[in-house]
Amino acid sequence: MVISKQKNILALVGSNHINGFTRNIIQLLKDNLHARNENIDFQIIDTTEIDINVCRGCNTCFEKGLCPLDRQDDMGQLKAMLDNADVIILACPVYLMHVSSPMKILLDRLSYWCHLLKLRNKLLVTVITTSRSGANETNNYLKYIGSGMGLLPISEIIFTHSSDIDELIHKINKSAYIINQYLIEKKEIHSNQFLEETFAIEKLDKSLQLDSSFEKQYWQSHGLFNCSSFEDVLSLEKERKK
Template identity: 30%
Template sequence: MKKIVAYIGSRKGTKSNTYKFISQILEVTKQKFNSIEYEIITSNQLNIQPCNGCDTCFETAECPYDKYDDMGKLRQKIINSDFVIFGSPVYAHNVSGDLKIFFDRSSSWMHTMRLHGKGSMVCTTTSTSGHTTSLDYMSKIMNHYGSNLVAKYNCSVDYPEELYNEDWMRNTTELLSEEIIKSISNPQKSNSNLEYIFKSLKEIMSKCKDNNIENGELEYWKESRLIDYNTFQDFLDNEYNKN
């Protein structure tokens, strides 16, 4: 059974346009590929406090506040999944504050490529505009998390009217569900963005290792064996694609 988790930075729960968009993508995916289970989590379901800037995550690769709110629980669900979707309403031409809080609290994941071995997709909904900036930003985060981004997609609510346009929704959910199914049924692939990020981080982690600098992020690079490979594709092939 493959697991998909979607986290949506909207407090409107099942009434959220972004929830409606993503739930249709996932329903179509499940109709075509029976052996998936999915969970959609909207930010109103959880208590997640903003990052307070203590820097501890960069030293220990863990957020000390995860045990005081729901962030640790959400983090674990995402780590245990095979494919992740991040969704956001566009607020003031960017992602919602709730999604940004998740990204801030997970900044250390960008140093550990913590979502390695997973496919990802980012989705927004807008009234009319602002989605390009938001989707580009979310895509960049997915690359830094080490996930293989298979699609970034916006659904406009007012102009053009897409959310309740049946033809648009049928075509879009068809296209996006195919991308999800390809990602969860095939070996994990690297790409030029992931290789660039891997190479830059490996250089920093290797310097820390050579100079015996103790650091939680370096420990993670050792435990996960990221540090042992010359390319990210080698890492994926040996740690994921062999089985």
């Protein structure tokens, strides 16, 4: 009998309300996925319940590939969880046409990962809730940042307080179905236009850096310079996982 490797989903919930709409949607999605397959580890992290310091803008992460603050808060552990995840869910209510402050603080601490495409070969799902406006702007921001880190967006759930509950359940079912296709039915991960454009820009930028720069050395040591496209990067990562 072949035992499938357990798949890992990490949901980061940037809500200030532990029992709010955003958190409840994530719980419904988790229940839906577990009903489809129990061989999924679905972890939920509420940003208000972890200790994440505000980025100081010291640029150490860009220059050396590490953040001094990781030894002072929970960010080091969270990075390890992101590294281990197959699917990353960014869930957040709208705050003034943008993400909440806890979510923004967390993403700021990961900004240098956009230069490394650190989360390549992983999948992204976004969940946005709002009382009225700003959903599309906030959703697009999270997809933009996630894609910048190498994530492939595969599904989104947008819920306004005026939305019909049946419509929400439909969106949750659809997202669970899509996630299941990739994780359990092993649907192939492929690139998209934005990821290809991001890869081309970052590759050119890194090629122009000094040989001693951390970012250039990272690209060299991970074979990214040998790839002509992000699709090649995905193929490279697939081979490494075998």
